[in-house]
Amino acid sequence: MPLKELFERDWQELESEGILFSSLEKLVAWGRSNSLWPATFGLACCAIEMMSATDGRNDLARFGSEVFRASPRQADVMIVAGRLSKKMAPIMRRVYDQMPDPKWVISMGACASSGGMFNNYAVVQNVDSVVPVDIFVPGCPPRPEALIFAVMQLQKKVRGEAFDQLGNQLPMVDAWTR
């Protein structure tokens, strides 16, 4: 088919011939959502379950997130796995700042999300007070399946298919301005 026809013919007609149309934004979001590379930020018990999520049985690779990058500069999503002590909080912020945009944060486990059972002088009570969190995963520690579900939810968010509590559609990350 000559290129000229793409602009002249009706798009429904073209779709019936197997040509898909999408906005570039959606295409980028689709690609991005299927290759969310996590930064290794294993802190405590949850880190073991995070490792388990990549093993042969759970296989996070099915969702394109198996490549745990040691360098934050190569990562898209930071999985905060475990209790965050106040001594570690500035370092986590620095790691987050080193990640390139667009970036997301999964707060894995009760300790990271709310301080969990450690309500004391040493533990940050919510990771959200240090970095903006996209997904909270409950559990102590969450099962690998829970983490995989969180990754799937994050993929929806990246693709702009997520809704807030009131049912409003959340905007997908604006790829061109960030």
Next chain:
Amino acid sequence: MDALGGKDQVVFTVGGGATETPAMARPDPVAQLVQTLGLKAEDAAEPTALVTAGDLEAVAGKLKTAGFMLMDVVGVDYGAYVQPRPQRFSVLYNVYHPYDHRRLFLRVWLRDGESLPSLFPVWKSANYLEREVYDLMGVVFDNHPDLRKILTPDDLEGHPLRKDFPIEETPTLFRDGRFIDPPTFRAGMTGQSAGLTGWRGSLRKGGTREMEPPVMPEGGPK
């Protein structure tokens, strides 16, 4: 020194042997060790000997020569204890013999602000353990090569395991604006408080009857 036993020479064999004394009369190896060291044993569940801060290095040196290793250093703040104690702070040294398996706790009493000699010249393992006690309990060890904070952040003031350091629990905020303060809802009691009922539980008294395994009541659980 001979009674201390060396690495290769196990003096107190437990069980067996031609010169075995009756079980009741058999000397407790740790009690004998405490006697040999010239220390006063404390009446406690674990074999504990009282040491003064001045004698500590000499006693530790003797134990080290006898083949003991330093397992742990425990700092305790008795400031809120129910019974009067000689001093506010106490440091316990947990020493253990890796070959003949004798364990001894050395207890040193000290006031707030007093310091102890470091045992780093005797046992290298005292390095981190003493730093931890310094960090969390605030006991200073003289002549420690590297006495810095080890666990808490540099900007944390105070020593968290002292009884006057608050645990700093965060109140929980509910949707309707209420706060729940954790200590208000804590049912557990310290030894200081009598509680509402004065119920203290009790230890086992008399014989124990065999507990029957749980039986499902007739017609399933109600």
Next chain:
Amino acid sequence: MSLKDRPPVDKQSGTLPRSQMQPDHQESTRPERVGSLTAQQGSLMHTEVMSLNVGPQHPSTHGVLRLVVDMDGEYVIKVTPHMGYLHTGFEKTFEHRTYQQGVTYAPRTDYLHSFGHELAYVLGVEKLMQAEVPERATTVRVILHELGRIHSHLVFLGTALMDLGAITLFFYCFREKEAVQDLFEEVCGYRMNQGYFRVGGLSRDIPDGWADNVQKFVDSFDKHVDEYASMFATNPIFLDRAVGVGVIPADVAIDLGLTGPNLRASGVPLDHRKANPYCGYDSYDFDVPVSQAGDSQARFVLRLDELRESAKIVRQALKRLKPGPVKDPNRKISLPPRHELETSMEAVIHHFKLVTEGFHPPLGEVYVPVETARGEVGYYIISDGGSMPYRVKIRAPSFVNLQALEYACVGGQFADLITVLATIDPVLGDVDR
């Protein structure tokens, strides 16, 4: 600029001779060669001592350990660990929770061998309370304690060899790790951090068929251990990186306070399961693997042998599993069974008091050592008669074992530091508490 100024490196081990190493912490006793290299003014190559920061966010530090390594070229001349990045305030929190709630906290210190910490804490409180543990509960504890050791060593093998570049074994070890976690989940509903033990027994009886599943697992386990061994034990790359690396002689190991597999790899046969038997370990037939080499390879292989021994203990324990109660019958310690609550007022009162307030042990201080996958764990528990401990001090083996890092790495190459750190096998939750 000549590299001839360097001291002779032991060809076999790749490390500097022990005389050049610097076990102490004084700045002044650095090896001579540093000065001789930096003194070469005007030469083409300028060398100086360089400080390299490793961590706290680093894949090879097994958590959030931070190391500041002073390097002379590729050689490590000083290692300064900085920890506390996972300091959670366990010991302070214990003082504000009842004894029973403490069981929830104990496994979260060492999350790989969580049953070890749980057992140490529970045994301590039981000594304080003079609780009587039924035989069935003790046997189940032994099974879970050993399965926990298997779990911990499997994670060690997988991740430590991944640090050395062997990624395949990770997937094999985690396959069996998942199987162990399934067993944990079946018995107490949680894959990690179980909190299954209670003061005076277990929280509930094991489910039907669980013993058969454990039997199935341990029967096939020895085969898997052979499989792991065949994958790395004779691999020349592994041997090059592990043999003679990070040697810790026995006297140094005792001086540094090492316990567990690290101490036994140095030739000291200290195992609290044999030395101070708890849970009836003296009635089980098992060996304590001891190696004389004291190097990284010995620490690897020793843990591999411990896997087999643990499976052996589990097999013996399964044979002893007889039906019976799993809780101390003393109602002042353990909760009454559910059906009693509907008929007995006394049971309701006991239940209420135990759940809200907990039990009150007498005044006293206890310490029970337990051999976990990392070494001696003991909880020094001080009671002041209340229902919360007055003070709990955790004897954390990883924390003390980590002191060996400074000794074992100095003089070696930087890559050896990763090997040594991996084989010391610290769990940072245990280090920082």
